[in-house]
Amino acid sequence: MPRSVFCPPNSQFLSDDVIGSICQRPTQVQSIRATNTNADRNCTTPPSGWAIPARISPAEDEDSISPRDKKRKRNGATADSDSTTHRQEDQDEEVKINSISMKKSVDLTKVAQLLDLGEELQRKRRRETQKRYRMRQIQLTTNLENDVHQLRQDIEKLLQQRDSGTEATRDAWNVALEFYARSRRLKTQNLYNLFEFLRATTAPDVAFSGGIGRERFANSWSILRWFDQVDVDLHSLKKYGDDCVVMTTRTRMTMTGRTLQNLFPRLYNCPESSVKVRLVTKLVDQQIVMDSRTLFQWDSATKLVTGVRTDSDLLTPLLGLLGRLEDVSIAFDQALISPDFQWR
Numbered sequence: 001m002p003r004s005v006f007c008p009p010n011s012q013f014l015s016d017d018v019i020g021s022i023c024q025r026p027t028q029v030q031s032i033r034a035t036n037t038n039a040d041r042n043c044t045t046p047p048s049g050w051a052i053p054a055r056i057s058p059a060e061d062e063d064s065i066s067p068r069d070k071k072r073k074r075n076g077a078t079a080d081s082d083s084t085t086h087r088q089e090d091q092d093e094e095v096k097i098n099s100i101s102m103k104k105s106v107d108l109t110k111v112a113q114l115l116d117l118g119e120e121l122q123r124k125r126r127r128e129t130q131k132r133y134r135m136r137q138i139q140l141t142t143n144l145e146n147d148v149h150q151l152r153q154d155i156e157k158l159l160q161q162r163d164s165g166t167e168a169t170r171d172a173w174n175v176a177l178e179f180y181a182r183s184r185r186l187k188t189q190n191l192y193n194l195f196e197f198l199r200a201t202t203a204p205d206v207a208f209s210g211g212i213g214r215e216r217f218a219n220s221w222s223i224l225r226w227f228d229q230v231d232v233d234l235h236s237l238k239k240y241g242d243d244c245v246v247m248t249t250r251t252r253m254t255m256t257g258r259t260l261q262n263l264f265p266r267l268y269n270c271p272e273s274s275v276k277v278r279l280v281t282k283l284v285d286q287q288i289v290m291d292s293r294t295l296f297q298w299d300s301a302t303k304l305v306t307g308v309r310t311d312s313d314l315l316t317p318l319l320g321l322l323g324r325l326e327d328v329s330i331a332f333d334q335a336l337i338s339p340d341f342q343w344r
Contacts (some may be wrong), residue, residue: 049079056280092219130179172245172298175201175305176237179296180247183221186244194218203299207307217308227253231289251290251312255283266334279327288317290341312341 142249182197198214208217224230236250260268260280290312297307316338318328338344 018132020140072312125183162274162301170201170303172243172305173237173239175296175298176245176247176296179294180234180237180249182231183224184247194221202305203302206305207309209308209310220310222254223263223337223341225229226259228256230253242300245296245298247296248293249292249294252287253290254285254287257284260284263337264331264335267331274331275327279322279331282321283318283331286321288314288321290314290317292341313339314341315339 009337028205090208146177177199180203184192197215198217201219202214204214206217211217224252229252233250233252235250236246237248238246240246246316257268260283268280292312294309294311295307295309296305298304299306315328318331318339319325322328322331332339336344
């Protein structure tokens, strides 16, 4: 038997019949090769009695492997290759997932930063809008105050011009016209301005419908304040000589519960009397038309009004509403005004 790696060192002691009937396997060759390699590494000189086997070429080694083992080897190599490929793909997929996760995290951070920036810009814009609004309100208030101050100055100048002009041309005619103009806007006129007018145009001891003094003159006008929708129309204005002017007017006004309560309290505050309740029902919210005649006595020396006499007819319109003189008499019973529209 020739010497080779397939023959053990003691092959001369073995029978060829036994050894030759056994198929040599690649694993044994590899084991013997590994044993020889380790022996070569451990000792440089082979032991006595051992023959150095001849090296087998790769071609001879490949030829000595059976087809089944070759297929198994190829399948093992393919499996190892597939396993390596799958491992590489898993690693690549994991890297890709980590990259996508990091990218999404970065994108979410940027979105959050953009949202915070947008909210901050909105807050800043709202603060600026509120600041501009407050500035406009302050400016508007300042402008209104300046306008009011300017109007007051203009009014003072106009009043001075009017007073200076009327003092030069003041007479009974002009005073009567001014009296009529003020009686038209009596409900909206300031009492201070009314007394100023009387002080400027009437004498301190002016005689007015049986009374003396400016206060009585001013009190006569206060009756109209208890009526609603007062409208005074000038019918005529006549001048008799230089010292007398006669003015006739027609006044339309509405009687209300407030009118009856303050001018006819006994009639209004007696709900137990069926007659008075009936009269109140007829008078409330009714319009009356009253004719008046006013005479102005003028003093050319002092250029002041020294006497005023007013005759008004309140009896006729009440008779038209109530229908009977007896009812008119009940209405004026203990009333605070007289049928000629004067305080009692």
